[in-house]
């Protein structure tokens with residue numbers, strides 16, 4: 001039997017929503033003011049529409065990276081693999097060297113950096129932005145898509161990075 005409904009406090013929300021396993025992406029762009037790479041780890045990424053091709057992610061209002069991505073007007077969603085866990089943690093922890101590998105990375109048509117060894121790259125123009133509580137819901141129109149050889153994805157579940165092989169049971 002499921003537990004009875006609980007009040008929607010923040011820790012309950014986190015605990016309950018954490019039971020929804022997601023992939024992890026790195027949303028990258030080039031800040032037009034400084035001409036430097038910027039990146040935001042996001043597990044809120046999802047596909048929205050095939051025709052026209054649209055995707056979305058949610059950007060926290062407190063994010064320092066989102067305003068930079070927003071003013072560039074475009075971004076690349078880099079799908080992370082297990083092998084990106086360390087760099088992912090470094091970017092979330094704002095380690096000073098964490099964006100180093102984006103400086104020399106290949107760029108998409110819009111100029112946004114493409115993370116080396118990502119599982120897939122989805123390049124987008126910002127289509128619309130919707131207010132959504134303490135986040136903004138960003139709809140991106142896909143302008144280019146690329147896929148790499150299949151490798152194990154980085155998975156976020158219950159507030160932790162997990163390996164697909166260890167998440168069962």
Ligand SMILES: Cc1cc2nc3c(=O)[nH]c(=O)nc-3n(C[C@H](O)[C@H](O)[C@H](O)COP(=O)(O)O)c2cc1C
Nearest residue numbers: 040041042043044058059060063064065066092156
């Ligand atoms: C697994 C994981 C998923 C995250 N997903 C999102 C997300 O979807 N949207 C978001 O704004 N921040 C997300 N964050 C937090 C950001 O990556 C980032 O740490 C925070 O927004 C600070 O943003 P800033 O580096 O742009 O200042 C996530 C963090 C982790 C560890």
